[in-house]
């Protein structure tokens with residue numbers, strides 16, 4: 001026998017259950033979506049790197065990188081130089097973003113991987129290895145087995161400039177790539193800017209986005225940390241000029257990446273850095 005009160009009570013229970021179920025479902029739907037976004041970000045990141053490698057936006061740099069690839073340095077005559085824009089290297093899910101200046105003419109422009117094949121790379125990867133972000137302290141070629149974990153290296157410009165000096169318009173031409181990378185790198189907790197040009201380039205992106213008011217409020221100096229989101233940590237660039245004169249020592253650069261690891265460790269989320277045996281994007 002149906003009792004009207006029972007029907008009402010059942011209906012009430014059903015509504016309550018459905019409300020709880022819907023709330024739970026919408027929560028559970030959010031979690032996979034986050035993972036899907038990450039995967040799709042990785043795909044977009046790979047596509048972006050493909051675009052960068054084909055770029056010919058700066059005539060002076062295109063000429064230079066290709067000339068160097070033909071004339072070569074005597075020590076590397078048996079190398080097939082890369083001679084193209086150098087894509088970013090590392091983990092697209094990284095919490096550490098390293099922003100360099102530009103590929104070296106006979107380093108990354110030869111090998112095709114950021115900071116690979118020259119003294120700057122030895123310095124940088126030595127410190128990244130000490131802090132747990134790199135699988136090995138040396139970086140010789142794209143098939144040397146090096147992996148980055150929880151770290152990604154990009155640059156203010158992706159083509160080697162003459163005398164390591166890009167022109168302002170070349171920096172402007174390349175900045176959209178950095179902006180697009182920043183949009184795709186959702187996990188970054190700390191940005192390490194190597195040198196003043198990289199530091200200013202990053203600040204110019206922040207200013208364009210309204211995240212900061214004035215670039216002049218930020219002074220470049222070694223081991224200077226700015227409490228932004230993500231944190232910004234400035235470092236001298238590991239150029240041969242800085243490392244051979246002792247302006248930047250290995251211990252000083254180690255301290256930068258140990259500090260970056262500490263910032264990541266103290267931020268919410270999984271412990272840092274994560275070691276991985278998976279190969280990185282180039």
Ligand code: SF4
Nearest residue numbers: 055057058085159174
């Ligand atoms: S520096 Fe950047 S914008 Fe200019 S040609 Fe190279 S990749 Fe393109």
